[in-house]
Amino acid sequence: MAELSYRDAVIRGISQEMERDQDVVFLGEDVAKAGGVFKATVGLYDKFGPLRVRDTPISEQAILGAAMGAAMTGLKPIAEIMFSDFIAVCFDYIANEFPKSRYMTNGQTKCPLVVRTGNGAGSRFGAQHSQSVENWCMMIPGLKVVAPSSPRDVIGLLAASVRDPDPVIFLEHKSLYSIKGEVPDGEIVDTLGTAKILRPGKDATILALAMMVPRALASAEKLATEHGIECEVIDVRSLVPLDTQTILGSVARTNRLFTVEENPRLCGWGAEIVSIVADEAFYDLDGPPVRITTPHCPLPASDLLEDAMLPNVDRIVDRIRRTMGA
Amino acid sequence: MRMQARTETDLINDDIGETKRLELYKTQLVIRDAEQRAHDLFLQNLVKGTSHLSLGQEGVAAGFACAMKHGDLSFCTYRGHAHTLARGVPVEKVLGELMGRDNGLMRGKGGSMHLTSELHGVMGSYAIIGAHLPIACGAAWRAQYKGQKDVSVCFFGDGTTNIGAFHEALNFAVIWNLPVVFVCENNLYMEYTPISDVTAVQNPAGDRASAYGLPKIVIDGNDADVVYREALKAYDRARSGGGPSLIECLTYRHSGHSRADPAKYRPEGELERWKQRDPIKIYRERLAQFGISEKAISDIDAHVKREVDEATEKCKAAPPTSLDILTTDVYADGGYAWRN
Numbered sequence: 001m002a003e004l005s006y007r008d009a010v011i012r013g014i015s016q017e018m019e020r021d022q023d024v025v026f027l028g029e030d031v032a033k034a035g036g037v038f039k040a041t042v043g044l045y046d047k048f049g050p051l052r053v054r055d056t057p058i059s060e061q062a063i064l065g066a067a068m069g070a071a072m073t074g075l076k077p078i079a080e081i082m083f084s085d086f087i088a089v090c091f092d093y094i095a096n097e098f099p100k101s102r103y104m105t106n107g108q109t110k111c112p113l114v115v116r117t118g119n120g121a122g123s124r125f126g127a128q129h130s131q132s133v134e135n136w137c138m139m140i141p142g143l144k145v146v147a148p149s150s151p152r153d154v155i156g157l158l159a160a161s162v163r164d165p166d167p168v169i170f171l172e173h174k175s176l177y178s179i180k181g182e183v184p185d186g187e188i189v190d191t192l193g194t195a196k197i198l199r200p201g202k203d204a205t206i207l208a209l210a211m212m213v214p215r216a217l218a219s220a221e222k223l224a225t226e227h228g229i230e231c232e233v234i235d236v237r238s239l240v241p242l243d244t245q246t247i248l249g250s251v252a253r254t255n256r257l258f259t260v261e262e263n264p265r266l267c268g269w270g271a272e273i274v275s276i277v278a279d280e281a282f283y284d285l286d287g288p289p290v291r292i293t294t295p296h297c298p299l300p301a302s303d304l305l306e307d308a309m310l311p312n313v314d315r316i317v318d319r320i321r322r323t324m325g326a
Numbered sequence: 327m328r329m330q331a332r333t334e335t336d337l338i339n340d341d342i343g344e345t346k347r348l349e350l351y352k353t354q355l356v357i358r359d360a361e362q363r364a365h366d367l368f369l370q371n372l373v374k375g376t377s378h379l380s381l382g383q384e385g386v387a388a389g390f391a392c393a394m395k396h397g398d399l400s401f402c403t404y405r406g407h408a409h410t411l412a413r414g415v416p417v418e419k420v421l422g423e424l425m426g427r428d429n430g431l432m433r434g435k436g437g438s439m440h441l442t443s444e445l446h447g448v449m450g451s452y453a454i455i456g457a458h459l460p461i462a463c464g465a466a467w468r469a470q471y472k473g474q475k476d477v478s479v480c481f482f483g484d485g486t487t488n489i490g491a492f493h494e495a496l497n498f499a500v501i502w503n504l505p506v507v508f509v510c511e512n513n514l515y516m517e518y519t520p521i522s523d524v525t526a527v528q529n530p531a532g533d534r535a536s537a538y539g540l541p542k543i544v545i546d547g548n549d550a551d552v553v554y555r556e557a558l559k560a561y562d563r564a565r566s567g568g569g570p571s572l573i574e575c576l577t578y579r580h581s582g583h584s585r586a587d588p589a590k591y592r593p594e595g596e597l598e599r600w601k602q603r604d605p606i607k608i609y610r611e612r613l614a615q616f617g618i619s620e621k622a623i624s625d626i627d628a629h630v631k632r633e634v635d636e637a638t639e640k641c642k643a644a645p646p647t648s649l650d651i652l653t654t655d656v657y658a659d660g661g662y663a664w665r666n
């Protein structure tokens with residue numbers, strides 16, 4: 001066991017996989033010699049050399065296209081898109097190329113690659129460097145979408161993503177890079193499509209992802225101590241594949257569902273889960289499921305405004321408390 | 327355009343040789359006959375959806391494919407029947423795909439615009455303009471990384487030189503010195519607009535080459551020999567670590583952009599002028615100049631016609647594509663499950 005930051009966990013995760021498999025290569029802007037704009041790839045260039053860790057020009061289409069061509073023909077590339085907002089300039093690969101090639105070719109074409117990208121708000125970067133774009137990716141058949149909330153999960157889920165035979169969008173939360181957590185020694189490999197119950201509770205289920213996970217946990221603590229409401233907190237971890245069973249199981253016990261989403265409200269992942277629960281567990285519910293989200297707005301830059309836009313502990317606690325009639 | 331009969335020394339010094347010439351001829355003819363058949367089948371309502379023919383552009387496909395080695399990779403556009411057939415994919419598989427039959431190359435899941443046969447080195451046909459240039463770079467990167475000697479060859483149109491992915495891919499291929507060959511088939515039009523109306527330079531690919539430190543190469547795409555020779559040079563360069571090439575082939579499509587296009591936007595006489603330079607006509611004359619007999623040529627003609635006829639009959643008799651595959655191969659586990 002050692003304490004590791006989320007940022008260093010990215011380095012360790014990539015390292016672990018590159019050591020294991022010569023076919024794993026890594027490319028992106030400023031990732032090699034400079035170690036990444038978030039310093040989440042420091043040392044990889046020195047360790048694995050210029051053939052396996054490569055700086056690219058500012059060419060997001062070339063980065064993702066090259067990753068795909070390499071993946072189709074035998075490598076297992078990890079490509080970095082610096083900020084997830086930039087996925088918009090190379091969305092063709094995310095929407096049309098990676099996820100459709102296997103289907104269109106009747107199974108001939110493979111695409112085992114990982115796109116790592118800095119996602120989410122909290123850095124006061126404004127509307128084009130702060131978005132949570134998981135819902136841009138989740139809606140596309142053929143992709144897998146993963147968003148870890150802890151250093152341990154970064155390593156385990158990154159390893160699972162690299163080893164997965166399908167294209168995986170791996171969303172690292174920029175505001176979590178500096179958090180620390182206990183990480184076991186040795187190889188860590190997790191399983192995609194498994195949610196984690198981080199705190200048990202009998203009164204309500206709270207689903208969260210990435211930076212909303214620590215906020216959901218803090219809210220649950222406050223609800224328990226100040227209002228006597230015991231919430232079960234589930235880290236969804238992987239949107240595709242989605243661990244519906246863990247979620248339905250929890251709702252069956254608590255009879256209440258809250259989602260905490262950083263993405264803007266429309267078509268957020270919580271809406272999909274709420275629709276599943278409504279379809280399959282309607283009679284387990286004691287009240288309407290509630291989505292706590294960022295409003296349908298771009299993100300502002302100032303700290304005051306940005307903080308007011310995102311779900312925070314006060315808002316989560318208040319919403320759950322009022323819904324539960326406490 | 328009249329050709330001189332070749333002299334004795336021409337024949338002795340011929341760098342291409344009879345066997346390769348017959349292959350170049352046959353390849354062009356297979357494309358011509360199969361695509362004409364595809365058009366006929368469309369008129370009979372047996373081909374649904376869209377299709378983009380390369381009638382008139384066969385010289386480019388044959389020249390580049392016949393210069394390839396086994397293991398070299400082709401990346402095509404939605405106008406990809408020609409390049410797919412040129413790599414030896416059976417006519418039946420291609421027509422079957424166009425007709426939505428179970429014997430189709432992808433059993434009807436891809437259709438005309440996405441012909442793929444990895445077995446033959448056809449690594450996909452891409453219908454988003456420019457998308458496959460970076461993908462070809464990636465395949466070439468893998469070859470470079472693994473020390474493998476195959477070349478990735480990427481075909482696209484003149485219109486594609488105005489999209490960002492073209493420029494990203496060119497720069498990327500040069501800085502990484504990748505074994506990739508970019509082939510621009512300049513057929514003078516995007517869908518309906520002349521390329522010259524919307525492009526800052528006269529040669530859409532050739533005049534961009536210098537921006538990436540590459541030589542300007544513009545060739546006659548309707549002469550399969552010219553194409554073949556240029557292809558060999560580019561492949562050698564790529565295989566020997568000399569990096570990428572960008573080759574612009576001047577050519578012309580005889581039919582409209584897609585099956586729905588009567589091509590009314592063409593100035594009068596343009597099509598007729600280009601038909602004088604029909605690649606197959608040019609090549610028949612070439613074969614004759616090199617002393618290849620009428621009989622040998624007509625044998626090939628008959629053989630190809632029979633192949634296309636037989637393929638057509640097989641496709642007409644084949645069952646329609648199966649509903650069993652509706653949701654297969656979305657993910658690598660063979661299915662489409664996204665949840666437990």
Ligand SMILES: Cc1ncc(C[n+]2csc(CCOP(=O)(O)OP(=O)(O)O)c2C)c(N)n1
Pocket residue numbers: 405453454455456482483484485486487511513515516517583
């Ligand atoms: C990104 C994108 N924009 C537009 C289209 C629609 N489109 C399909 S083919 C075509 C013309 C392409 O022209 P060119 O590159 O010269 O190829 P050609 O069809 O002449 O072979 C266009 C505009 C597309 N498929 N993808």
Ligand SMILES: [Mg+2]
Pocket residue numbers: 483484485511512513514515516517
């Ligand atoms: Mg064109």
